[in-house]
Amino acid sequence: MDYDYLAKIKASIALYTRKKTSNVLDGEFSSIYRGRSFDFDDLREYVYGDSVRDIDWKSSSKTGRVLIRRYIADKKHNILFVGDSGKKFQGDTDKGESKKEIALTTMGTISYLVNNHGDDYALLTSTNEGYDFSFFKSGKVHLENLFLRYDKCLKSEESKPLNETLDYIAEHIRRKMIIFIITDMAGEAKLEDNLLKKLTVMNDVMIISVEDAFLTGDNLFDLDDGVYEKDFLLKDKMLNHLERADRTARRRKLDEMYKKYMISSVSVSKEDEVIDKIVELFERHKNENIG
Numbered sequence: 671m672d673y674d675y676l677a678k679i680k681a682s683i684a685l686y687t688r689k690k691t692s693n694v695l696d697g698e699f700s701s702i703y704r705g706r707s708f709d710f711d712d713l714r715e716y717v718y719g720d721s722v723r724d725i726d727w728k729s730s731s732k733t734g735r736v737l738i739r740r741y742i743a744d745k746k747h748n749i750l751f752v753g754d755s756g757k758k759f760q761g762d763t764d765k766g767e768s769k770k771e772i773a774l775t776t777m778g779t780i781s782y783l784v785n786n787h788g789d790d791y792a793l794l795t796s797t798n799e800g801y802d803f804s805f806f807k808s809g810k811v812h813l814e815n816l817f818l819r820y821d822k823c824l825k826s827e828e829s830k831p832l833n834e835t836l837d838y839i840a841e842h843i844r845r846k847m848i849i850f851i852i853t854d855m856a857g858e859a860k861l862e863d864n865l866l867k868k869l870t871v872m873n874d875v876m877i878i879s880v881e882d883a884f885l886t887g888d889n890l891f892d893l894d895d896g897v898y899e900k901d902f903l904l905k906d907k908m909l910n911h912l913e914r915a916d917r918t919a920r921r922r923k924l925d926e927m928y929k930k931y932m933i934s935s936v937s938v939s940k941e942d943e944v945i946d947k948i949v950e951l952f953e954r955h956k957n958e959n960i961g
Contacts, residue, residue, distance in 0.1 A: 679775070679778045679779050679782045682775075682779070682944075682945060713726055713729055713737045713738065713739060714737065714738055715735055715736065715737060715738070716735075716736035716737065716738050724738045724739050725737070725738060725739075726738065726739045747787075747789045747790070747847075747848060748789070748790055748791075748792075748806055748845055748846065748847045748848070749781075749784045749789050749790070749791035749792070749847065749848050749849075749850065750791070750792050750793075750794060750806075750839070750843070750847045750848070750849045750850070750873075751777055751780070751781065751791065751792070751793045751794070751816070751820075751849075751850050751852065752794050752795075752832075752835060752836065752839065752849060752850070752851045752852065752853075753773065753777060753793060753794070753795045753820045753823060753824070753852050754773075754829070754832050754835075754851070754852055754853035754854065754857045755795055755796065755797075755820075755823045755824050755826060755829040756796075756826070756827065756828065756829035757827040757828075757893050757894070758854060758856055758882075758893065759773060759824050759854070759880075760824075760825075760827070760893060761882065761883060761893055762883045763880060763881045763882065763883060763938075763939045763940070764881045764882065764883050764884055764939050765881075765939040765940045766883070767939070767940055767941055769854065769880045769882070770824045770825075771941060772880050772938055772939075772940070772941050772944065773820075773824060773852050773880055774817065774820060774821055774824060775941050775944050776852055776878050776880075776938065776944050776948070777793070777816070777817075777820055777850075777852055778813075778817055779944055779945060779948055780850055780948060781813055781816060781817075782813065783948075784808075785808055785809070785810070785812075785813050788808065789808060790806040790807055790808050791806065791807070791808065791812075791816075792804045792805060792806045792807070793816045793819060793820060794835065794839065795819065795820060795823040795829070795835075796823075796829040796830040796834075796835050797823055797826060797828075797829070798826060798828050801830075801835070801838060802819060802823065804816060804819065831857075831860050832851070832853050832857035832858075832860050832861070833860035833861060833862065833865055836851070836861075836865055836869055837865055837868070839869065840865070840868040840869045840871075841868075844872075845872075846872050846873060847872075847873045847874075848873065848874045848875075848876070849869070849873050849874065849875045849876070850876050850877075850878065851875065851876070851877045851878070852878050852880070853877065853878075853879055853880070854879055854880045854881070854882055855879065855881070855882045855917075855920070856882075857879075858877070858879055858920075858924055859920070861924070861927070863927060863930075866927065866928075866930075866931045866933065867931060869931075870931045870932065870933065874932075874955070875931070875933045875934075876933065876934045876935065876951055876955055877928070877933060877934070877935040877936075878935070878936055878937075878938060878947070878948075878951065879935065879936070879937045879938070880937075880938055880939075881937050881938065881939040884910065884913055884914075885909065885910075885913055886905070886906060886909050886910040886913065921937075934951055934954040934955040935951070935954075936948075936950050936951045936954070
């Protein structure tokens, strides 16, 4: 197997932890799980990334140290990655970077953390032949296999709409999961109240949206028509103002719906901000600062 992409992810995480705090990502990831047993295990000293809700204030006041309650919980969790795809992911973001590469980096970074945590994880994508659903497993070979499968899917011009894929999951995968959805504006536009209600009955859901290029700007290529847009449209200030206002209104509506179903979300425009955005996503989910 070629582990070049895995090495790239590992190097990015190592750089992040040197710039921030040692093991910060591990701390954030371990604390994203809302579900746990009520069986008390022991106390340990607080470390960065722990939830303040787990602080044992009585014991902390006696010892003079901030102590965290730990509980007995299942060691493995089921993580499902839902990778949106299609021709739209062959375009660029609003920062001029490849949507495909950002989607792949996002899935790779989170799956690397999941793998290190010892959880089982799977990928579900829509392909020309139907749904591609891997087994729930862990390990570096499995991790690399998911990279290759999603990379192949992202190169395809055909895929089912995201809402149909999520409806399939809600109807056919009967287990409690943490679901990471990697999509874009078009995918989010397909999400409806009833679908999210079904999906979140048993599962925790987090969404990473890859931003789209604006209709106005420089050298905009229309993937559907296969042509470059006219200059008089690209430079139109009123069109740019209306488009930005429309995006703001869409985001506000989505945030309200996500908050209703305790779904955390972030948007990503550049590859070098992926890790920061993932940490932000974990923080929102952990603290229930939804939307």
